[in-house]
Amino acid sequence: MPSQEELFEAVDALLEGAPTLPPPAERARLREAAGVSQAKLAQALKSTPQTVKNWENGRSEPRPPRLQAYLRLLEGWAERYPASAVVPVPAPQTFTSATQQPAPAAPATEPVTAVATVAAAVAEPAPAPAPAPAAGPSVASRRPVRKAAPQAPADPRYPHGPLAVLDGDGTAYGVDGIVLDCPATTVAQLVEWTLKESGLGAAQLNRNGKDSDPLVVLTEAAAVKLGLPERLEGPEARRNLRLPDDHPVVRQLARAKWKLTQRGFGPWPRIYRPAAAGQRQCVQLAVLSWDALDERSWPGVSGMEPADIARVLGTYASRVLTPRGSTAVSGLELMTALRPPTRAVKNDQGVWESGYNPGSLGTEPMDPAPPEAPSEHPVAQGWTGGFLDEEAYQWVREVDLLSDEECLLPYAVGLDINTAFLAASARLVVGLSGPDHFHGPRFNKKIPGSWLVDLSGIELDPRLPSPFTPSGRRPEGPAWYQTHTLAYAQELGYEVQPVEAYLRRETGAYLDPWHDRLKTAYVDTLADLGVTAELDDRQFLAAMEQHKDVDPAIAAVLAAVKATVKGGVGKLRERPQGRHYRDGERWPALERPTWRPDIRAAVIAKARVNMHRKMANVAKATGRYPLGVLSDCVVYASPGPSPLDFLPYTTSGKPLPGSFRLGPTPGAAKVEGVQEMAWAVDLMEKGLNPARHIKGGDAVLDEGE
Structure with a gap:
């Protein structure tokens, strides 16, 4: 129950009416005339310097009880330093003789009143405030000084940000x-x-x-x-x-x-x-x-x-x-934000209306071809023709294929591909229309789709994973493959003869704007952590060892960007959720135009092919073969604890074209972890993949980071 005194105070406040503060610019003028810093004023009002700054630029207004105290202080300052009493700084004067002198300045007016407690607190002499630190890392960055990119002007409709x-x-x-x-x-x-x-x-x-x-x-x-x-x-x-x-x-x-x-x-x-x-x-x-x-x-x-x-x-x-x-939801929403399904068009009568936006996925959901769907999808019910299996690598080399020289090397070094799925989405042509069924088609690497082909007769070096299966094992018979997998088979010199295919007539690089925006976000965020393209390979490796400690807030942004890539690709084939689901029922994700398992398959197939191409080029140049691969992480035996000890370089000191290249851009590589070679061999003898654990402890790698 409130006391009578509290009630009277509340009523008195209503009778006095809402206090009126001077304009923001006048607030700043009065404080500066008094020689008080924003930090000192904030200390007296039990607030923060940023809050005082917001009051003085009109971004926010004080609330009780600070409002009444701030107003009282400003009124006291206004009596001491009226606007009309401000003496402008005199312009430089030119003297024509030594006898001419400028007129003496008028004596300062003595204060006529004293303001109460708040004024006394801020009137104490204070040392000149140190320059406010820029929002950012508390640890100095080692990266070269870069010119800041020009900031886009703030949208006047949203003055306070998103x-x-x-x-x-x-x-x-x-x-x-x-x-x-x-x-x-x-x-x-x-x-x-x-x-x-x-x-x-x-x-x-x-x-x-x-x-x-x-x-x-x-x-x-x-x-x-x-x-x-x-x-x-x-x-x-x-x-x-x-x-x-x-x-x-x-x-x-x-x-x-x-x-x-x-x-x-x-x-x-x-x-x-x-x-x-x-x-x-x-x-x-x-x-x-x-x-x-x-x-x-x-x-x-x-x-x-x-x-x-x-x-x-x-x-x-x-x-x-x-x-x-979630970052997965944001990754999917970003695709639609950058490629809206509709745009304003004029109809035959010259009236503006909503129409299809070319290059987008449109507004209507689209069912996949039966082999592209997960087995629980309605179109897959009763389908017996096999399913597309374009997934990330999970492969470990057989222990008996390790050489004595490899086993005697001291280190196992893991390389991780930066945002491998993002790199694979660059200039990736995907289908924009529904699938059409073809029998006995001629393979065309420019047409996105799913093809039924027998690649089991292709013999490859068993020290490398097969590029055609996520397990890295040799195919056992006819199977469905995405276009990029078969294009790589052709690149390796093998004949591709499809039995049937589901292809899409309308195509486009739907993910291009998504790739470009996320690539810029990834590179800029790494640069904020001191990892830039200007660093040489040794400097890059050193910067990556400490980048997460430079600024935890920006390091969290980097993690979110990587999760956005991975989650966005995963959302293209979101599976049903909930224990009450039954196979053959539709689930909510199917009603999205962005539910496109064929696009997800294209991204993953291209990422897996890119990884195999790099491993094959390293093998040709150095005779080194991977110990294991998990998605975008590959482990090699090494004579030293650095990838510089085994990666191939040209005589000019440049990374060998087509092999792994260290750097901060999507598709380049960084160190995932380093362990003793004996540790890796022990895991392989148990049938475990060293690429899964090379980071240390029981950490499991995120696919597509």
Whole structure:
């Protein structure tokens, strides 16, 4: 029960009316006239320098109780330093004789009043503030100084950036140090504030696309304040957890005429109303305490301070896109954002309407050919003709194929291909239309599709994995292959004679913009960690050993970019989820135009072929063969602990063309791990793959990183 004094104070505050602060520029002028730094003022007001900066540039306004204290201080300063009393700096004067002197300056006006406690705190002499450190790593980067890329002008519709992280005290931390005050106490109020007052959002990535919905990330304290449970628990798998329909927050949104998407109110709820007057009304939320930021994709981010979380997610948003769910979801959404399915076209009457956007996947879902589908797919029911098996490598060489010389080498060195799936997606021609069935076709490496061919008669060196199967074993009879696998067979000099095929007449490099944006994001983020293309191979290896320690926040962005690549490709063939699913039933992912297992197969087949080509070229140049391969990681026996001890180089010191090349770009290689050769041989004798464990411990490599 409030006391009478508390009630009287509240009533007095209402009678006084809302205090009016001077304009932001005047606030800064008064502080500077008093000789007080932003840091000193923040200390007195128990705030942060960035918050004071936001008050002075109009990005945010103080809230009680700081509002009244700040106003009182400004009023005191205004009496001491009225605007009319400011003496401009005199222009340089030219004296024509030694007797001419400038007029003496007017004496400073003595202060007539003293302001109370806050003024006393900031009036103490303070040393000149040190230059504010740039947002970034606390450890100095060793990379060469680079000119910063010019920043695109901020969209005036979204002055506060794409997202904010909301804490329990109503403070919303945005990108570039922006701090906003959010008065919402319910989720419905939060949605209204986000759309009408926050200034959050991001422009579309393609002129035919849509703007990104604003994202508000909720800390645990913020979630509890808004009426959400601290943890989301239930009998279902965590990724399927949702608030029940009768939860007070869900009912509250329904009463306010807000809707939830089919995935409900889970870790990444999307709250919307149907578009009005062509304007989207949609807000994306992310609940940190519900594991919205998976530790594998966003290492360490959930435990960071809100401002640091905003920095991580803001960097990702500027380089990839505003997160819309898991990194896998964001990877798939990025494809559509860069290749929107529709565009505005004029019909025969000259009226603008929505039409197909050439080069995109369109708006309608498309069933795959039976051999391209997973066995549970409706089109695969009753199909007995075999299935496409284009997957990443999981191969280990037979122990009896190891030479004595190899076994006596001291080290096993693992090489990892940077974002191998991303490199494979570059200039990759895929089908844009549905599959057509052909019998006895002539193979054409320019036509994407699936071909039934017998490659079992091809004899290859058993010290290398077969390029035709994920197991690396020799094919045992006719099987379905993606175009890139058969094109490589032709490259190796073998005749390809398909029995039948499912091919696509309309084709295009659908993934090109996706590749280009993610490649730039990957390279730029590595550069922020001190790993640049200007480094030579030795400098590159040294920089990679410490890059994760340079700036944990940016290292988390790098991990998220890699997870976006892997997850985006995986989403192209998303399998059914839930224990109640039965084979032959359709599942929600099938209703997406981006559910395209044939495109996923093309990416993986090209990545596997690229890996085999490099291994074959190393074998030709050096006589060295891999011990094992797992997806994009290959392990070699080495006389030294560095790849420089066994990789082939030309006489000019350049990497041998077509072999593994060290560097920070997609498709180049880095060190995955180093172990003793005896360790690798011991694993191989047990039938285990050293490439799976070369990183150390029981770590399992992520395919396609």
